[in-house]
Amino acid sequence: MSRRLLGCLFGGVVLATVAGCGIPGDTEVRIEGPGPAAEAGASSGGGVEPPPRKTAGSREEFVANFLSAAAGEPDGAYDRVRQFVVTEDRARLPQKEGSEVALTVVRLVDDPVIVPGPEEIRVTLKVQQVGQLTADGVLAPPEATPDTYDFGLRPISLEGGDETEWYVTDPPNMLLLSVDALNRYYTPRTIYFWSSDRLRLVPDQRYLARTVPDDRRVSEVVRWLVGGHSAWLKRAVSTLPDRTNLINNATRTDDRWEVNLDMAGADSARLELLATQLAWSLPELQGQLELKIRNQSQLVIDDVEQRRQKHPVYSIGAPQPFCVYEGAVRSLGPTGVPVVPAENDTVVSAGLSRSGQRVLAALVVETDDGRRRLAVGAGADPLTSFRASPETYQAVSRPVWLRSADSRRPVGLVVADGRLLRFDEAANLDQVQLSVEGVTAVAAALDGHRIAVVSDGALYVAAVSHDGDALAVGPLRLMPTSLTGLTAVDWYGENSLVVAGSKAGKRVLYEVGVDGARETELRATGATVTHLAAYPANPESYGSVMYEANGVAYRAFPFERINPDQVRGVEPTLTGTRPSAPSAPFLLF
Numbered sequence: 001m002s003r004r005l006l007g008c009l010f011g012g013v014v015l016a017t018v019a020g021c022g023i024p025g026d027t028e029v030r031i032e033g034p035g036p037a038a039e040a041g042a043s044s045g046g047g048v049e050p051p052p053r054k055t056a057g058s059r060e061e062f063v064a065n066f067l068s069a070a071a072g073e074p075d076g077a078y079d080r081v082r083q084f085v086v087t088e089d090r091a092r093l094p095q096k097e098g099s100e101v102a103l104t105v106v107r108l109v110d111d112p113v114i115v116p117g118p119e120e121i122r123v124t125l126k127v128q129q130v131g132q133l134t135a136d137g138v139l140a141p142p143e144a145t146p147d148t149y150d151f152g153l154r155p156i157s158l159e160g161g162d163e164t165e166w167y168v169t170d171p172p173n174m175l176l177l178s179v180d181a182l183n184r185y186y187t188p189r190t191i192y193f194w195s196s197d198r199l200r201l202v203p204d205q206r207y208l209a210r211t212v213p214d215d216r217r218v219s220e221v222v223r224w225l226v227g228g229h230s231a232w233l234k235r236a237v238s239t240l241p242d243r244t245n246l247i248n249n250a251t252r253t254d255d256r257w258e259v260n261l262d263m264a265g266a267d268s269a270r271l272e273l274l275a276t277q278l279a280w281s282l283p284e285l286q287g288q289l290e291l292k293i294r295n296q297s298q299l300v301i302d303d304v305e306q307r308r309q310k311h312p313v314y315s316i317g318a319p320q321p322f323c324v325y326e327g328a329v330r331s332l333g334p335t336g337v338p339v340v341p342a343e344n345d346t347v348v349s350a351g352l353s354r355s356g357q358r359v360l361a362a363l364v365v366e367t368d369d370g371r372r373r374l375a376v377g378a379g380a381d382p383l384t385s386f387r388a389s390p391e392t393y394q395a396v397s398r399p400v401w402l403r404s405a406d407s408r409r410p411v412g413l414v415v416a417d418g419r420l421l422r423f424d425e426a427a428n429l430d431q432v433q434l435s436v437e438g439v440t441a442v443a444a445a446l447d448g449h450r451i452a453v454v455s456d457g458a459l460y461v462a463a464v465s466h467d468g469d470a471l472a473v474g475p476l477r478l479m480p481t482s483l484t485g486l487t488a489v490d491w492y493g494e495n496s497l498v499v500a501g502s503k504a505g506k507r508v509l510y511e512v513g514v515d516g517a518r519e520t521e522l523r524a525t526g527a528t529v530t531h532l533a534a535y536p537a538n539p540e541s542y543g544s545v546m547y548e549a550n551g552v553a554y555r556a557f558p559f560e561r562i563n564p565d566q567v568r569g570v571e572p573t574l575t576g577t578r579p580s581a582p583s584a585p586f587l588l589f
Helices: 059-066 074-082 087-092 179-185 214-227 268-281 304-310
Strands: 102-108 113-115 121-134 148-157 164-169 176-178 186-194 201-209 251-253 256-262 288-293 296-301 320-325 328-331 347-355 358-366 372-379 411-416 419-424 429-431 439-444 450-455 458-467 470-473 484-493 496-503 506-513 519-524 529-535 544-549 552-555 583-588
Touching: 059 113, 059 121, 059 148, 059 164, 102 179, 176 179, 179 186, 186 214, 186 268, 201 214, 201 268, 214 256, 214 268, 268 288, 268 296, 268 304, 288 304, 320 347, 328 347, 358 411, 372 411, 372 419, 411 439, 419 439, 439 484, 450 484, 458 484, 458 496, 484 529, 484 544, 496 529, 496 544, 506 529, 506 544, 529 583, 544 583, 552 583
Parallel strands: 102 176, 256 288, 347 583
Antiparallel strands: 102 121, 113 121, 121 148, 148 164, 186 201, 251 256, 288 296, 320 328, 320 583, 347 358, 358 372, 411 419, 419 429, 439 450, 450 458, 458 470, 484 496, 496 506, 506 519, 529 544, 544 552
């Protein structure tokens, strides 16, 4: 499936013709650079296997190979690891079969400590527990707790020669897999489940072993969908009917795929939803897709790619950049500010969104006594009236809107004095109950059913359900990262986030996977990031990011400072006069 680079950015003059996302053909954007690639399931890459025991050229390489041995299809995981272990110690790995297999995924905090001894070498691994990789491709929260593992290495000389082979002694009693091996021998896949109201598709990340043959990948993804969503998404999404099963494997004849299911209550409406769910969960599929129920043809999709175009996962426009300048929301591109000047005053930060034909605006404004309050407006562009919350606070985060399929009841989230609050277009504020305190930041995914929060410097994700005027947040899932002291977060892709924090005493921006396994440094910021906003990568577009650190606003890509002369409509300052600094940059899309 093609990935169209729609909107990496911030004004400029490039003509983009975009289909299927509700963006007019003459939208003007400037391509700023390569944000993260859109994440909808990629091909497996095919046939990549972890190295066998005998290939290591050093003790360090042998240890790395041992931490990769479990990678691949679950049925052979124990046999692959046991090949590394001396015969008398293989019983320490109690074998499990099929769906019971789970790999303990760890991140090495330091290089392995390898200490020679009189008879064998001792190895110590200092790790961070990342999760349990289950047979259905889910990286679930970790069950193990150790932060170190110890085992031995025994050199065994072969008869009739000087060659030595290495074996593990006293191995851990679980199958260890390093995050490096996870990223090397598995392909992250995005599958989709319908929200509980069946109005929107919600992403769910899985991992597919690269050893899975190409002709079996479709069947594996269908089995994942039949098996149900990841546990942390339970509050937000629905599943297929109970006792739904795939009959045999999916089959292909030329450009036609056939999926045969045993599914109760398979009426035409449910099959239409399933067809769209399959089309997006299998973006490499082209041509026809036939759905059968107990060998009887029920629905034929003549062109799967056209199905995706007709039913986009998200209906969003290209990102339009804004900032706060001299107490007002100002544009950083060709688009005007959708707020009339009379209401655009004493602004500290803002969150803008679109809901159908309406603009949604939430402004954090400063009161006469230096405190903060939320002002909310919704309607046609430009907004001419706002409602202000009666409550004021000492500290208020950047507000975010939840992208709901129901445009009649828009709601948003904001952090005020350490509490997560829900707000509506009338600026009514209600506390959202969480299992943590000291919340400092919140971000909402494109689907409107997943959020991320920072609490006491740690990162959490959770599913969200909308029930009329109520908003329920599922149990928080702690995200294991190598960063500490997190200060800001936003969604950077369907299954990734951009976070600001510290690592090795350095203030940095990182992209992290939604389950904590993948980490990529984006930039050393040199100062604490106090404000962060991103445009998430999605099946039709690449992502971008803007932030503020030490009172200076930046945008990417490439990373560059936002200067006053880039703010639309600002008059040049008099010679010798120091201009104000743009602050709190954000994106409207």
